[in-house]
Amino acid sequence: MAASRHHDDGRGDRRDERGRSTSATILSEIEDSIGSFEFETNDPGLVQIVATGYYFSELTGQVSSSTLTLRAILKVDNQPGQKAYVNIMTHLINDRVLALLAGGQIGIDEAIAQAESELVTAFHDALPVTNLEGFSGLSVYNTGTSQAAAAGNTYLLALSTGFYKYAETKALQFGTSTDAELTLILNRISDDLEDDGRLATPNFIHEFTTALRSLSPDTIAANLRNRAIVDYPAGLNVPDISVFLNLCAGTFDCPWRSAAPMPQETESHATAVHDGKIYVFGGNTSADDHCAGGPCIPFDNSYQDAFEYDPVANVWRPRAPIPVGMSRLDAHTIGDTIYVVAEWAVNGDSKGMSNRLFAYDPVADHWTEKKPRPIYRDGFVSAAVNGKLYVIGGSGRPDNGPPSNDFMETRELKAAVEIYDPDSDSWSFGRPSPSPSHLSTICELNGSIYVLGGWVGATWEPSITAYDVAADQWSVKSPLPTQIARRGCVAANGDAYLIGGQDLSSSSGGLSDRVDAYDPLVETWATATRLPTARYSAGTEVVGSEVFVLGGRMSNSKITDVTEVLDLAKLGDDAIP
DSSP states (O other): OEEOSSOSEEEEEEEOTTSOEEEEEEEEEBOSTTOOEEOOOSSOEEEEEEEEEEEEOTTTSSEEEEEEEEEEEEEEOSOTTOOOOOOHHHHHHHHHHHHHHHTTSSOHHHHHHHHHHHHHHHTTTTSOOSOOOOGGGOOSSBOSOOHHHHHHHHHHHHHHHHHHHHHHHHHHHHTOOHHHHHHHHHHHHHHHHHHHSOOOSTTHHHHHHHHHHTOOHHHHHHHHHHHHTTTOTTOOBOOOGGGTSSTTOSSSOOSEEEEOOOSSOOBSOEEEEETTEEEEEOOBOGGGGTTTTSSOOOOOGGGGOEEEEETTTTEEEEEOOOSSOEEEEEEEEETTEEEEEEEEEEETTEEEEOOOEEEEETTTTEEEEEOOOSSOOBSOEEEEETTEEEEEOOEEOTTOOOOOSOTTOOOEEOOOEEEEETTTTEEEEEOOOSSOOBSOEEEEETTEEEEEEEEETTEEEEEEEEEETTTTEEEEEOOOSSOEESOEEEEETTEEEEEOOEETTSTTOOBOOEEEEEETTTTEEEEEEEOSSOOBSOEEEEETTEEEEEEEEEETTEEEEEEEEEEGGGTTTOOBO
């Protein structure tokens, strides 16, 4: 008999027909890196397998630092070649099966079947299936050909990773270890089910569903494949858990929805909100590939495009074009005016750094040029706080002048903080940044501007600095936990939400679908959800309780027009760390 995928040793305890323990015990040891073990018996009857050891986390790809004990109740006979697995599902119903047997009203087959059905029903709101059979025949690998078993294996893998993610959440919340929280919740749910087959732990299923919605099926599958290859060079098939682990898992309200796509595929555009409507300006479109396949042609007028989006009507409409085409730019609303800060301007068949500033009146649909910035720079970030604009970071010439035609010209990071006052149409300077960087992410929180990450030379630094605009002071915060660049950021409910981005920790600089929440008061992070369409350099804005993610780049050759909307009210208070 074989059991379990991740334990060091196992014990089979003989039980009588009422589930009571006897003195007979069968011992076993682990056989391979995925935790298989076996033992043999010629005496048919009831056996409780107890498996204890270190376990492999499908979520992290690491072996645990503490041991875990799982159990399974099995009916065995004296036939050769019997197999069974000890897993989370057999463990959760173990005590319920024993309780049913102790009543003396039903046999072992009926008791196991009833307990299995009750568990599926108890978790239906998180993992909606109608029927699963044979928990002891399920593994996180598809080692057989049965479709029923494959469906059960998929369910088991989703349930297992969901419990681990839930335990991570509680460990961060209470300052404990994930291993300890995992043991605690498994035993608590087992106790809940023991009496009547129902869950009694308040809010558990909703929190568990949130955990499922934050998981990445691709990461989990890759971790399991790497684990199996140690003893199975040809590899083992991993169940497709995307049917369960998706952004709308379970039966609760889904926090994401799709909205009308942008009028054109765009990235590195500027966005701003005025009177409940979202405005989009400039950015790179497919016209950016103007040199592909032949001589360069002048850029088209898409860099001057401006659009208004009405979230209530779910409708886009064009607005007056920007006076100058811009491929990189920022936009911020101050009062009834949207200020557009140029980074790169388009002129015929070339682009270059620009220091121009424009004011857009969304009611009159009219543009006015304002006083240009003192410093030419690109890769900067900007924010509007207390009625003024702040431009921070980036790089440019040492003399702060416009770029030349010399591609080898000296560039330096800019520590200067430029401040624009709309009332006087003038620029001044704030206290310089202590750690200037290029292509950072920025968010305004509680009167301070947070600059998150950025390039310093050829190195991406995970630093976080905060600029208190009222005090004109900088402070250094705990660094970012991830290496993800070119993220969108919005502020809501006192937290910053960093969205998507380019994952620099992967060898190919892959896309990130993470939506991470940052609490500035305690400097902690949590993954609130995942972005349905992974991308970077997208536009991000908040209207009411909803976050709009607009366009962005999906690869070196693909820009998207997708608009997706996250309802923060449907996330609740149980973001996932």
